[in-house]
Amino acid sequence: MTATEHRPWRGVLVATALPLNDDLSVDHGRFAEHCAWLVENGCDGVVPNGSLGEYQVLTPEERAEVVETAVAAIGGARVMPGVAAYGSAESRRWAEQARDAGCRAVMLLPPNAYRADERSVLAHYAEVAEAGVPIVAYNNPIDTKVDLVPELLAKLHGEGYIQAVKEFSGDVRRAYQLAELAPELDLLIGADDVLLELAIAGAKGWVAGYPNALPKSSVELYRAAVSGDLGTARKLYEQLHPLLRWDSKVEFVQAIKLSMGVVGRHGGRCRPPRVPLLPEQEAAVRAATEKAVAAGLA
Numbered sequence: 001m002t003a004t005e006h007r008p009w010r011g012v013l014v015a016t017a018l019p020l021n022d023d024l025s026v027d028h029g030r031f032a033e034h035c036a037w038l039v040e041n042g043c044d045g046v047v048p049n050g051s052l053g054e055y056q057v058l059t060p061e062e063r064a065e066v067v068e069t070a071v072a073a074i075g076g077a078r079v080m081p082g083v084a085a086y087g088s089a090e091s092r093r094w095a096e097q098a099r100d101a102g103c104r105a106v107m108l109l110p111p112n113a114y115r116a117d118e119r120s121v122l123a124h125y126a127e128v129a130e131a132g133v134p135i136v137a138y139n140n141p142i143d144t145k146v147d148l149v150p151e152l153l154a155k156l157h158g159e160g161y162i163q164a165v166k167e168f169s170g171d172v173r174r175a176y177q178l179a180e181l182a183p184e185l186d187l188l189i190g191a192d193d194v195l196l197e198l199a200i201a202g203a204k205g206w207v208a209g210y211p212n213a214l215p216k217s218s219v220e221l222y223r224a225a226v227s228g229d230l231g232t233a234r235k236l237y238e239q240l241h242p243l244l245r246w247d248s249k250v251e252f253v254q255a256i257k258l259s260m261g262v263v264g265r266h267g268g269r270c271r272p273p274r275v276p277l278l279p280e281q282e283a284a285v286r287a288a289t290e291k292a293v294a295a296g297l298a
Helices: 028-040 060-074 088-101 118-129 150-158 174-181 192-200 215-227 230-248 252-262 279-294
Strands: 011-015 045-047 106-108 135-139 164-167 186-189 205-208
Touching (some): 028 060, 060 088, 088 106, 088 118, 118 135, 118 150, 186 192, 192 205, 192 215, 192 230, 230 252
Parallel strands (some): 011 045, 011 205
């Protein structure tokens, strides 16, 4: 059994953008093809129903079908769905649905309907862990207002509730503290624009946004960074950074979908309340994507 089979959250897992039809219905055919295309281009798997996948504006039926579509396309071992919800019981149901569909891990935000305290966070992860599928915590204090600091992550791991963390705080200093407090907890790069810094700090995977548009060069960047080939990694990082930094902006879904369109994929529209990019934002994303294409990175 390889490390990726034993720990299916390792490697490059793409937080998939969700292709929508003109009427904003989910295009499951295109989504299945997108998952397969990402794996063909070197990605290790996908994370459907993350924030990039617009899970908050899907119906329960759509959300379940998205998981099933991904599993049918590339196999459950390569699919790690997001199972975030306001209530712990609902998150547990989504974890059970993922488990029953054949997935071997799920990704879970802390409670985010309010600014949860440590006791609430522990109770939330304990409840979802009852589903019996390994959990990757997702720390996004910018959007959720709940910060899974290294001490709390170590506690969650010590209790057996989580096996890894997608770190989106942007504070790369935490990687070293986390390695001291919980050496067996896998650190996953959570924001595209700190990839090199966290790879150097020992990250075991990347829950990635921009590979939706540029999988081959993104995977090459990740592999070079984690293997210590800093000459290759630094050059690619500098070339891709004008795009990677959009992953940490409010308009990340629209930006990545636009880049997908520029490289000949189907990004399409977003569901409200997301609105189209402003003209100057669209021009910046388009120019950076076209520059990456011209550099042979698509």
